[in-house]
Amino acid sequence: KNEVEQSPQxxxxxxxxFITINCSYSVGISALHWLQQHPGGxxxxxxxxxxxxxxxxxxxxxxxxxxxxxxxxxxxSHPRDxxxxxxxxxxxxxxxxxxxxxxxxxxxxxx
Amino acid sequence: NAGVTQTPKFRVxxxxxxxxxxxxxxxxxxxxxxxxxxxGMGLRLIHYSVGEGTTAKGEVPDGYNVSRxxxxxxxxxxxxxxxxxxxxxxxxxxxxxxxxxxxxxxxRLTVL
Numbered sequence: 001k002n003e004v005e006q007s008p009q010x011x012x013x014x015x016x017x018f019i020t021i022n023c024s025y026s027v028g029i030s031a032l033h034w035l036q037q038h039p040g041g042x043x044x045x046x047x048x049x050x051x052x053x054x055x056x057x058x059x060x061x062x063x064x065x066x067x068x069x070x071x072x073x074x075x076x077s078h079p080r081d082x083x084x085x086x087x088x089x090x091x092x093x094x095x096x097x098x099x100x101x102x103x104x105x106x107x108x109x110x111x
Numbered sequence: 112n113a114g115v116t117q118t119p120k121f122r123v124x125x126x127x128x129x130x131x132x133x134x135x136x137x138x139x140x141x142x143x144x145x146x147x148x149x150x151g152m153g154l155r156l157i158h159y160s161v162g163e164g165t166t167a168k169g170e171v172p173d174g175y176n177v178s179r180x181x182x183x184x185x186x187x188x189x190x191x192x193x194x195x196x197x198x199x200x201x202x203x204x205x206x207x208x209x210x211x212x213x214x215x216x217x218x219r220l221t222v223l
Contacts, residue, residue, distance in 0.1 A: 043214040101153030
């Protein structure tokens with residue numbers, strides 16, 4: 001079983017819809033990251049969370065440490081949000097601050 | 112700033128050939144990482160470095176070697192390429208003060 005599980009694997013939405021992508025992990029962590037991989041392949045960091053909630057524009061990330069679960073929400077989705085969204089965790093006491101990655105969620109937003 | 116760059120962007124090798132992938136960063140970051148990305152799998156760490164002159168193994172180090180002779184460069188070597196090493200390779204770097212990693216654009220490698 002992967003230490004980081006994302007759901008759904010694939011998600012198709014209509015422009016304007018509210019989107020939620022989920023991430024569950026099975027290990028103790030010190031931080032959780034959400035990243036975005038563009039269709040061209042480039043990967044950018046969206047959020048780093050250790051507790052609570054963060055918001056950037058139309059993106060909101062939440063984490064529940066007790067339940068070992070995080071969600072990424074996109075409000076008023078747009079076709080330019082189409083990308084792979086990746087959850088990653090930094091395990092406690094990991095050397096080099098290494099990250100363990102989920103498989104990603106492919107999001108397609110249709111106009 | 113160019114950020115993190117990777118050379119080459121694409122490469123096709125025959126089984127048994129060798130090659131070196133170059134990662135360069137101009138942000139003075141201490142930490143650097145090499146990952147591979149395969150369909151249906153998350154990014155997997157090959158090797159990493161916590162500073163100039165240091166390297167360490169990640170999850171999937173077999174068949175790869177690395178060097179970090181200069182702080183800004185992290186080289187990934189394949190001594191004898193195998194078809195199982197067909198993948199997209201990403202380099203990343205991060206400063207000491209934050210967990211956020213900055214990724215290069217990737218190198219698509221095909222081993223025939």
